[in-house]
Amino acid sequence: EALDGRPLGEGRITTITKELRMQIGMLHSESFKFYVIHSPSHPLVLGLLWLRRHDPYISWREGEIKQWSQNCYEHCLSHEPIVPVHTVSCTEEQPKIPGLPAEYYDLSEAFSKVKALQLPPHRANDCAIELIPGSTPPRGRIFPLSQLESEAMKKYIEEELAKGFIRPSTSPAAAGFFFVKKKNGSLRPCIDYRGLNDITIKF
CATH class of the missing domain: 3.10.10.10 (HIV Type 1 Reverse Transcriptase, subunit A, domain 1)
Structure with missing residues (x-):
């Protein structure tokens, strides 16, 4: 069966994303488009064509990419120096809207007068x-x-x-x-x- 649970060969893919930039690890970066399907268990699938193009060395036991191919070293991997990144814990302050109870701050867009003037975008259905x-x-x-x-x-x-x-x-x-x-x-x-x-x- 297919990723969305349906038998193979049933249904069509009708939606494709705009070009997105994907980064794997610190250096491997590329841009391409994704087909959109209903797949709650697998939010992103790279597929066989991607594996053939990049030909990475994968440790299936550890579930990690151990090494990239020579093609990736020439085209996909950034040669910029690695800059260490340090993370800190922070809490984003929710915007205060006059007359809106604090427990509804995360739904502030639903109360936005500006958003209320905009129609929802056209969709496939x-x-x-x-x-x-x-x-x-x-x-x-x-x-x-x-x-x-x-x-x-x-x-x-x-x-x-x-x-x-x-x-x-x-x-x-x-x-x-x-x-x-x-x-x-x-x-x-x-x-x-x-x-x-x-x-x-x-x-």
């Missing part, structure tokens, strides 16, 4: 919202708003248009928009997607 064939998108309903809520809605629409999160539309399909008051008295915008969820294909 992007998700799509697919509707049930023959269904009609709902027209929604209009919720009455107070003067304070109307002003908050106007501000919300202006901000979301500026971010590029929404855009003007003439479609008859719509979802209801209203506000829920938070504990601190501010207003949380809510969009009623229940009608759309009812005709969305569930996976």
